[in-house]
Amino acid sequence: MISQKWAKLIKSLHLKKFRKAEQLFFVEGEKAVMEVLASGWPVKALFGTADFLGRHPDAAIAAELAHPCTASELEQVGTFTSNNAAIAVVELPHYAPFAEQNGDWVLVLDQINDPGNLGTIIRIADWYGIGHILCSTDTVDAFNPKVIASAKGSFLRVKLHYQPLAEVLGKVRQPVFGAYLGGESVHQLQLASSGGFIVLGNEANGISNELEPLISRRITIPAFGDAESLNVGIACAVIVDNLQRLSSTE
Template sequence: MTSISTKWAKQIKSLHLKKYRKAEQQFIVEGEKAVLEVLASNWSVTALFATESFLQQHPEAASKAQMVQACSSDALFKVGTFSSNDAALAVVAIPQWPAFREQSQQWTLVLDSINDPGNLGTIIRIADWYGIEHILCSPDTTDCYNPKVVAAAKGSFLRVQLHYADLTERLAATRLPVFGAYLGGENVHQLQLNEPGGYIVLGNEANGISQAVGQFISRKITIPAFGSAESLNVGIAAAVICDNLKRLTAHC
């Protein structure tokens, strides 16, 4: 089976790092399902490296890439981040999203210093599940094109737009309700809503919502505990909060 050229191998490995993704305006997508989703989208796939089996099963999808090369699963493993990959790896151009515009009738997630790539990918997937199209991120939140984020998002990165900005400036200018997830606050199961949208702020895994962002929270909310766990993973908390707010929105 064909190996990946030294030039491309170096290029792909460089895209594991944020500074090179930013410089090249490219990122990598790995695994059969995620690669097929990106090929089916209108995103620009610069290069596709795939096993003969993948190319034989998906010739039409593969034709969407600007360059296609057959290679072994071992070659994919050597340049990628997966512990095994017997399908494909795509080099994809980072899209240029339009500037964020406030959504008065929709929910927007706000992430204050979310550091773990797995958590960010999970939150993107949750947003996609609940029809939330935009996520505002603090500049120090993990890069959404980190390979671990892309893997955890399971294709949802194609449908949810992430915007990195100064959260204090954004929240200071809004008239919409700003809900913040805290250990103490209004019970999310018993909330009453006056508007069918607003902002949902989730804080850092270890420290919660920062004081700078916290001053703009109009309603502190909490997920009630029925056991003795100290806290919930931020991804799980995001799912519970989104589920309750989306359910309540139907009654606004």
């Protein structure tokens, strides 16, 4: 069973202030838990159903502490309405400050608030081989349980750096592309070289005024219908796909 102490701790990790204080977060669901156990990230505790532990006998070895529990207990302490597998309590990673690497594409997120959007963007970065995401300090926390669930294990391979964006972008050497409703079409861009920074703005307000002077090129996804805008996760996928394709043919 999950002890009262651990249940209280896991419930507290739903909130950013307690994740920061404890330097822990949690992962739930069979696939994501198995990925984190295989990753080498320090797992402080593993709670799994008898079925999960029976099918994955080596899982307990990768955690400092492992206990069987019921699906009902997992659902009470986690965020999933249905979880018949496991929850892992994991140490927060600590990344070095972001350093620009020539030729790399980097996503830059300016005040992205929705956890589902951030999780989707992390998965897109992983799919297209983007290893680093720069986030404004007021972007939603990468280890929010809803972000982790939406990222589907990609959070293990993509590093998120929370730093003042104007300070970082003011020093970079590569082009800074900003996603706007008006600008150069992503279908027809001419790229001088591979790599650069792709800035995506807040879901409601777009890229902040502070960053506008640092944008080298305004880019847009041409509309063929009458929708007012695209979800930021969808826009990210379209832009990244086009820039990766164009840069690979240069």
